Amino acid sequence: MSLGVLYVVVTGAGATRQVPSRLLPLAAERGWDVYVLATVQAMSSFPETMLQIEEALGRPVRTDFHTTVGYSLPDPDAVIVAPATYNTLTKWALGIADxxxxxxxxxxxxxxxxxxxxxxxxxxxxxxxxxxxxLATLKEWGVNVVIGPSEPHESGVGAADDFPWEEILDTLAPANT
Ligand SMILES: Cc1cc2nc3c(=O)[nH]c(=O)nc-3n(C[C@H](O)[C@H](O)[C@H](O)COP(=O)(O)O)c2cc1C
Incomplete structure (x- = not known):
């Protein structure tokens, strides 16, 4: 049974590379119909990952309003912003929509x-x-914030393999429900 439309927003943070191998299979297993939205920085920093995502989902990664993609996204039933950069979190909490x-x-x-x-x-x-x-503002607005065991990480380290993908999905709908 489908749990509905899930937007996965990816950003210019190293753990974006884990989305095709770690998040997408878990989300599909749980019944989410996933649409990936990527920041411009994510698109330019991780082009291979974006191709892998498109291949896995069979639909384009959305990064702008261009109508050339040919369809509008359905409204989401749930949203994940992960991995979330400092930049995206800060601007989101300020209400910026640029x-x-x-x-x-x-x-x-x-x-x-x-x-x-x-x-x-x-x-x-x-x-x-x-x-x-x-983070406090986002929580006040009802956003769940899941901090992984290795967060914040040391500068210059690669993406930790304990990024909490399961825990993030659990906040939307627990497994097996
Ligand atoms: C390879 C690479 C890895 C980066 N990793 C991170 C990261 O893990 N976390 C973070 O907050 N910023 C990271 N940055 C910096 C952000 O990409 C930068 O602040 C950018 O403006 C974020 O834009 P976005 O939030 O629109 O994706 C990284 C930059 C590069 C080039």
């Missing part, structure tokens, strides 16, 4: 659907004075 991804994210706040963010940021970003406030 890109396709941030516009779609701003639209979802207040729609009464489950939304979950999984930050993937290094310790330098985590120490920025705005960071904790941004």
């Amino acid at each position: 890109t396709y991804v941030l516009t779609r994210l701003a639209e979802q706040i207040g729609r009464d659907i489950p939304i979950t963010a999984g930050p993937y940021i290094n310790v330098k970003f985590a120490d920025h004075p705005t960071y904790q406030g941004s």
